[in-house]
Amino acid sequence: MSPEATSPQQAILKFLASIRSPARILVAISGGSDSTGLLLLLDEAVKAAPHLEISLCAATVDHGLRAGSTDEARHVAALCASLGISHTIATWQGDKPKTGIMAAAREARYGLLAETAAALRADLIVTGHTLDDQYETLRMRGLRTEQISSGIADALLFDRRFWILRPLLFSRRADIRSFLRARDVPWIEDPSNEDVRYERVRMRRQINADAVAENDIRAAWEQRLALSSRGAEWLDRHFRLHGGLLGQVLPDGLRKDSTVLNYAFGRLTAVFGGQPFVPGRAHMERLLTFAAGREPGRMTVGRVVFDLRRDGLYLARESRGILPLVLRPGEAGVWDGRFCVKNGLTTSIEVETLAASLGSSPMTEMRGDHFERLPKAAWKRAIASAPALSSEGDHLSPQSAEAVEMTRYFAPFDRFLTRFDFIFADRLSAVFAMAPYAGLPLRSIDGKTI
Structure with a gap:
């Protein structure tokens, strides 16, 4: 086991001790080593600790993108049956897009998992993302931006409804496979994992696995959480909403720390513009420079018109490009x-x-x-x-x-909301007089009570 990694067994015990109980967990399992290991690790730990009042169910999403996927899903069903775990196969129906297939498949996968969780009355969903996945993500994002990335989140809220947790995010794939071999449990190798047409596969072949330590990732997480909290405080003090449609940043709010302004303005732009992502760095630099000016004027960024006046900065959706x-x-x-x-x-x-x-x-x-x-x-x-x-x-x-x-509807938050942005998003939800987001199904994170 790598010195910066947590053993899979330790990670699962720590995870189970952190969640609120009683709880029913839906395990997303494809049949690959990571998700198969996750299922077996949870099954062993839950059976060894019945006092936790935790039960398991499982789901496999058959994307129907390659031959053999249906047989693989049936193989997983047989494994779950042998463990006494209820299992559902959810199939991605309909035509598949010719471009952006990976993003579309991810969207479909989480949608089907949420539907299954509702049908099986699960309280949360877990996936088998590992430290290897984290390294790959950090490397890919590092090629796109100079900003420090927090990588894959350990907790993600989907559709304001279901939390998706990743218990093995600090465990190595090699250690999970060693665990499976020790129990003589096979796994399925997805041929797409060797297809260099995908960026993640190319990164996997190049990556230096010792480049980022767990402490560095957790430090980045803490910075993101602190920034979300500071952004929420900024909303309380300096942001006003008029008629549910017109935003206003008070003059004092325009003179705050540029890091907080960049964070808050980026997410407000995405919300008012109906976009899932914040504007790029160049656009944000232009916006912040404009907002810091003293002369009244207007500019458009991310489908939002920013109107600078003596009593503050107003923002509203521009009238162009709104389709019925x-x-x-x-x-x-x-x-x-x-x-x-x-x-x-x-x-x-x-x-x-x-x-x-x-x-x-x-x-x-x-x-x-x-x-x-x-x-x-x-x-x-x-x-x-x-x-x-x-x-x-x-x-x-x-x-x-x-x-x-x-x-x-908050485009950057309501479909996928990481816990890093939760505090800001929840405060903004209150500003718009909307229902609060579902709280984390955890009683502690990293041993700290929440």
Whole structure:
């Protein structure tokens, strides 16, 4: 075992001691060495400690991308049956994209795992990511940015609903395979793991496994967590939301530490622009330089218009590039990366901007001293980007609109939220008067009570 790695057995015992119980854990198992090792390690530890009140179930996602995947899933099912663990095979149905297949497969995999967790009444999901995966990720991200990366998170919230935890993230693949060999348990070798067309495979062949120690990774994690906390404090003191559509950074908030501003502005831009990722470094440098200026003006970054005035910096979604969304009865979808809409009517509906619906950039019916004090141009821009509902070309009546469920959607957080950004995202959720994110199913992290 490498000196910087934790033995798989120690990692699992530490993990089980950290989670809240009673708990039902869904193990994501592909049949490869990492996930097979994870299942067996958990099974041994849970059976040895019944007082923990922890049960296991398992799921295999068959992506249907290569011959033999169905047989491999059945092999995993047989293994689970031999251990007395309930197992489900979830198949990725429908047409597969010709480009971006890895990202699409990841999206499908987590969606299917969440559906299975709900069906099996699991409290959390675990995956077999290892220290080797961490090294590869750090190397790949290091080639794209000079900023320090925290790599793969040990905990990820999916769809605001299920936490996905990675108990073996500080254990080496070689040690997991040694554990399996000692128990004479085989695993499946995925041929894509040797396909150099994939960046991760190329990194795997080049990587210096001793380049980053566990302490360095955990230190980066602590820095990210501290930054998220400082960003949340900045929101409380310096950010205001008007009508759910127009953001305002107060003048004092523009003069704070550039690291905090870069973090907060990047994520606010992604939220208001409906984008899953923050703008790139060059765009953020331009934005921060603009925000630090003293002259009023406007600029657009990440589909968001920033309007600098004497009473602060206003931000709202720009009116261009907002596409309509059609939903059949019972369907749900995300409109413009900013609103989640579910159609409860018996007819199809269309979601478009209020400006497109009325044929101009409208003002709102909201009146009062508060809204009268807002810059008219900024408020008008924000209202123009608001969603409007119609059916068969007619605006929905108030009664019909009540059958359509519409909630704010945070594109950088609501599908995949790492625990590094949890504090900031949860505080922003409160600013928008939204329900809080599901809390971590842990009672401790690294031995510290949470």
